[in-house]
Amino acid sequence: MSIVHTESLTKVYGDVSQPIPAVRDVNLTVEEGEFLAIMGPSGSGKSTLLYMLGGLDKPTSGKVWLRDSELSALNDDALSRMRRTEFGFVFQFFNLIPVLTAQENVAIPLILDGVPRARALKQADDALARVGLADRTMHRPTELSGGQQQRVALARALVTTPAVILADEPTGNLDSRSSDDVVQMLRRAVDEWKQTLVLVTHDSRVAAFADRIIFLKDGKIVDDNRLKGRGNADQIREQLSKMVLS
Amino acid sequence: MTAQSSNFGSTVWQMTLMGLRYLNGRRLRTALTTVAIVFGVAMIFAINLALPSMQEAFQQTITSFTGADLSVTSVSGESFPPAAVLEQISSVDQVKAVTGILHRQFSLPTLGESSLGDTTQIDLVGVDPASMENVHQFVISDGRFLEPGDSGKAVLPAGIAELAPQLGVGTTFPLITAGGLKFYTVVGLLAEQGDLAAPEIYVSLADAQAAFNQPGLINTVEVLLEPGANREAAAADIQQAVGAGFTLDQGSNDSNTLAAMQVGFAMFDVLGMLALFLGAFLIFNTFRTVVVERRHDLGMLRAVGATRRQITLLIVIESLIQGLIGTAIGLLIGYLMAQGMISVINVYATDFFHRGSLSLQFSLSGLLGAAAIGLATALIAGYWPARAAGKTAPLEALRPATPANIQRAARWSLIVGIGIMLLAVLLLLTGNQGAAGGAVLFLMGMVVTAPALVIPVARLISPLLSFGFAREGDIARSNLVRQPGRAAITASTLMIGLATLVMIAAMVLSFASLINSLADVNFSSDLILLPQSIAVYDNVIGADENLANRVRALPEVQDVGTMRYASAATADGQALQVMGIDPNEYSKVASFTVNEGSPDAAFAALGSGRNALFTAIALSTVGLKVGDDFMLQTAEGPQTYHVAGIANDLFTFKIAAIFISQTNLAADFHKTEDIMLMINLAPDADKQAALVDIQTILTDYPQFTAHLTGEYRDELANVTSGALILMYGLAFLILIPAALGLLNTLTINVLERTREIGVVRAVGGSRTQVRRVVTAEALLLGIFGAAMGVLAGVAMSYGFIAAFGTVGWEMPYFFPVAGIIAAVIVGVLLALFAAVLPARNAARLDIIRALQYE
Incomplete structure (x- = not known):
């Protein structure tokens, strides 16, 4: 069953005289419970696409649906509510609020949504336990390693049981061991906790964990592969380099 | 319903926690930003506490000497012939007895060893013993009360013994009168202690009339009503009988002294308000920086679902926390200041005001007023950056700021600011009361225009720096113009301080000239006898x-x-x-x-x-x-x-x-x-x-004291210039928050550029060079602020002097050359002084840690 789909989604930067298209006429359907990786070279528009899927960026034309809601029809408040209840975000940088503890960082979407603090913090503890950080709840981000910080960010994305988790290069800033930890955790989110996940990456080893990979070039989907079981990283890498060269 | 409110509470509480932690993370900045609020609230609260306490003390004048039911005086406060009035009052129903009194409270000359001992002021009360007996019976502790036919006899309150122990029944003492020094013999002491600030000395009515050179006159009628009489009704009847030229129960008070003091205190109030104004600038400036600094955090909050209102709320709560802290400390300091003022005044109270010791009256409304002003300042100053923060789109917050925004803001501020200044100049040129408004408007116009001026002015004055800062001047300039808004607000803060200085300098010149021309007319004689x-x-x-x-x-x-x-x-x-x-x-x-x-x-x-x-x-x-x-x-x-x-x-x-x-x-x-x-x-x-x-x-x-007029005039001129120097003191007080503004901005600039400074150091910049960049930046700000301050100061002084002219003080306007030079020097020194700490911090940054700073 489709959970997110787009219709002729287009994003153009710059002004009329010098338009710089970032995303061009993208028609994409994300199935419920699927792990979708968006790949492509730098500047291919993959992050822009992800931001539009999550209501962070407004399309120049075209539409995005989350189930039956068309995002561009929503006002800022409704969109904000959507972000804290229906979407979960994981970014590459600046992912956590430095003055809050891990527990509070995770609880923030709930608190912003008006869940009483005690209950929000309890749910945050549960989410942190799921990502293996039960013993780090009272730590500040600066007291955690990079991998741990991304797991806190993942817990924050999970805590609201959103319709879709959107991750923008979540491993881009991590060493390979932490990177593996985080990707495996993402995989578990899909397999065990039945989350839908859309992930942007240029790392084929990361993309290899996905169920489906789409390739973006110059803002257009150039390839859409459904992988059977665990994907083959080498094969993906080869495909990516071919695309860059062509 | 309950869920709704607890929801909101939960969010607010979380925001408050975050705000507290953010503030705690930048303690120095928090402290610096809060200081101006502290200063302003303290000033206003102190004045609001001290003034009513003094007012009360000054109005504690006696409405009745005898404990009579009513007393009647003339509206003018002057004396009148008794016959008609006494008869009119006696004829009113319910009036049992009346008596006429002539009294005046006056200072005793400081004659060294006076026979009234430590008494500095007395109330000489002339009574008619016969009719007085019907109105009030004095209780005597020693001797007797006055009797009809007494002359040169006096009755003193028992408390006089504390001031002049040698006085007792049978002793004599001299007293100044309009007819020269007169001697009185003490015939009795009253049982009551009396008001020792101005002891009442009772003499016969005739003696008092002689002492004041007002034969046959009285200035107060004291009235005793029938037992059980309706006081209000009787008062109305008496008022009707005596007519509009008389008033009931109006004790005289030192309205002149009080008015003079109120003017003085109003100055402090203005100073407090100016300090709060600067405080608002500091908070505004800081939070604008905070919003830029925390772009990522705010963007993150927006990304995970915070609404615009919630982001605005976060910043507003944070500024409110600062407002609360500043107000609380300000109230405390203000209370101590008021206590200090009262105790200083108490030291002089007897000498100058001839009043007993004052005590500080706590006033809840004063407290609430000062607190409200302090909090409102923080709230208003924090609201605009907060709103700007709320408006940031989540993605925009994750990207660096675009220079295009700055340019647009600058052009806008230039147009509006110049418009305001043109209007201000028009008002100034009218030369009437509106000129004062024009002066204030001009200052506002300068504040609004400042952001647009930062870039051109920095370009204009940076060549000046090439003498001492050949290599660093350009870096400093480019650092400054990167945040024109912040530089503008900092320079504006300095401008207000320096404009005050220039204005006071000009006013002092004009005022001195006015005093001088007035002194010419009063002091043209050879000798002068003064009271x-x-x-x-x-x-x-x-x-x-x-x-x-x-x-x-x-x-x-x-x-x-x-x-x-x-x-x-x-x-x-x-x-x-x-x-x-x-x-x-x-x-x-x-x-x-x-x-x-x-x-x-x-x-x-x-x-x-x-x-x-x-x-x-x-x-x-x-x-x-x-x-x-x-x-x-x-x-x-x-x-x-x-x-x-x-x-x-x-x-x-x-x-x-x-x-x-x-x-x-x-x-x-x-x-x-x-x-x-x-x-x-x-x-x-x-x-x-x-x-x-x-x-x-x-x-x-x-x-009386006799003076050679010329010598006295010189003495007076010295006293006047002393008072005028005090005015400069006030100007320097205003410069304190201005200096804090500079320090604040330079500190923030250094913090923000920590990583950059790390890079400069890593590629071979010396500590000295880093320090000199910060110093050059401070100098640019100082010169910019001083230039604006001079301009605004000239406009303000011109406006206020014109406005003074319309209320009657026509003063010539002098261009305050010395004040301008002083303002420029003070501005530059202040900038250098404010740069010391941030420059040292920048120079001492650890290279590796600076590079990792976020």
Whole structure:
């Protein structure tokens, strides 16, 4: 069953005289419970696409649906509510609020949504336990390693049981061991906790964990592969380099 | 419903926690930003506490000496013949007994060893023992009360023993009177302690009338009502009987002194408000920086679902926390300041105000008012950056700021700012009351224009820096123009401080010139005899004509002119001080400054009919113009006087006073008491010898002191310049928050550029170079602020001096060259001073840690 789909989604930067298209006429359907990786070279528009899927960026034309809601029809408040209840975000940088503890960082979407603090913090503890950080709840981000910080960010994305988790290069800033930890955790989110996940990456080893990979070039989907079981990283890498060269 | 409110509470609580932690993470900045709020709130709270306490003390004047039911005085405050009034009151139903009193509270000259010991002020009360007995029975602890026919006898309160232990029944003591020094014999001591600030000394009515040179007059009627009488009804009946020229239960108070003090305190209030204004700037500046710094955090919050309102709320809560902290500390300091003021005043209270010790009255409304102002300042200043923060789109917050926004803001501020300044200049040129508004508007216009000026001005003045900062000047300039808004606000803060300095310098010049030209008219005589206090004549006891005559009889003396005094009120109750002169005599020893015509014409006008010369202040307070007729409440009932012209002199220019002839003063106010004498000597007379002769006469009138006019004028000039220096002190107080603003901005600039500084150091920049970049930046800000301050200061001083002219103080405008030089020097020094700490911090940054700083 489709959970997110787009219709002729287009994003153009710059002004009329010098338009710089970032995303061009993208028609994409994300199935419920699927792990979708968006790949492509730098500047291919993959992050822009992800931001539009999550209501962070407004399309120049075209539409995005989350189930039956068309995002561009929503006002800022409704969109904000959507972000804290229906979407979960994981970014590459600046992912956590430095003055809050891990527990509070995770609880923030709930608190912003008006869940009483005690209950929000309890749910945050549960989410942190799921990502293996039960013993780090009272730590500040600066007291955690990079991998741990991304797991806190993942817990924050999970805590609201959103319709879709959107991750923008979540491993881009991590060493390979932490990177593996985080990707495996993402995989578990899909397999065990039945989350839908859309992930942007240029790392084929990361993309290899996905169920489906789409390739973006110059803002257009150039390839859409459904992988059977665990994907083959080498094969993906080869495909990516071919695309860059062509 | 419950869920809704607990939801909101949960969010607010989380925001508060975050705010506290953010503030705690930047303790130095938080402290610096809060200081101006502390300063402003403390100032306002202190004034609001101290002033009412003093007011209360000043209004604690006795409405009744005897504990009688009612007392009646004339509206003018002056004396009146008793017969008619006593009869009118006696005839009112429910009135059991009445008695007439003549009393005056006055200062005793400081004669060293006085026989009234430590008493500095007394209330001499003349009573008629026979009728007094019917109204009130005094309880005597020793001796007896006054009896009919007593002369030269006095009854003192028991408390006098504390001030003059040697006084007892049977002893005598001297007292100044209008007729010279008189001796009284103590015949009794009252059981009651009495008011030791101004002990009441009871003498016979005739003795008091002699002492004040007011034979046959009284100034108070005390009334005893029938037992069980309705006090209100009786009061109404009495008022009806005596007419509008009299008032019931109006104790006299030192309204002049109090008004003067209120003006002084208003200055402090203005200072407090200016400090809060600067505080608002600091908070605004800081939070604008905070919003930029926290772009990522805010963007993240937006990404995970925070609404615009929630982001705005977060910043508002944070500024409110600062406001709360600043206000709380400010209230505490303000309370201590008020306590300090009161205790300082208490030290002088007896000497200057002749009042008992004051105690600080806690005022809840004062506290709430100051707290509200402090919090509102923080709230308003924080709201705009907060709103800007809320408006940031989540993605925009994750990207660096675009220079395009800055340019747009600059053009906008240039257009609006110049518009405001043009309007301000138009107002300034009108030269009337609007000019003061124009001055303030000009300052606002400068504040609005400042962001647009940062880039061009920095370009303009940075070549100046190439002398001392050849390599660093350009880096400093580019650092500064990166955040034009912040630089503008910092320079604006400095501008307000320096503009105040320039304005005060210009006002001092103009004021000194005004004083000087006024002093010319008052101090043209050879010798001058002054009473216990000048300008406040309620507390003065003068001399009858004998003194002037004895002086006139001296061989060296050619002319003697005298000044007399009475209090009066206009028909609608506006108090006026009435100065009486003899135009012929006075014109030989002194003069006025007149707005139109010549002083001679003014003197001539006083020679006939009921003509009055108004001080400009009096004219504008009363709302009359030259040529009008008006009703004056005199001791002889309402009289029609004619406004013959405007005249000022040094003693009266700052009060609502009128000049009339001594003939009219005697007829309408029953006053023939000289309170000041000016003497011209014969052309060949020896001034020193004349002074000695006059001082010999004054041994009988110790209330007067004789001065060589020229010497006295010099003394006065010294005192005046002392007071004017105090004004500079106020200007420097305002510069404190301005310096904090500089320090704040430089600190923030360094913090923000930590990583950059790390890079500069890593590629070989020396500590000295880093320090010099920060110093050069401070200098640019300092020069920019000083330039704006000079411009605004000139406009403000011009506007205020023009506005003063319309209320009667016409002063010449002097371009404050010295003030401008001082402002530029102070601005640059302040900038250098503020740069010391941030520059050192920047230079000491650890390279590796600076590179990792986020």
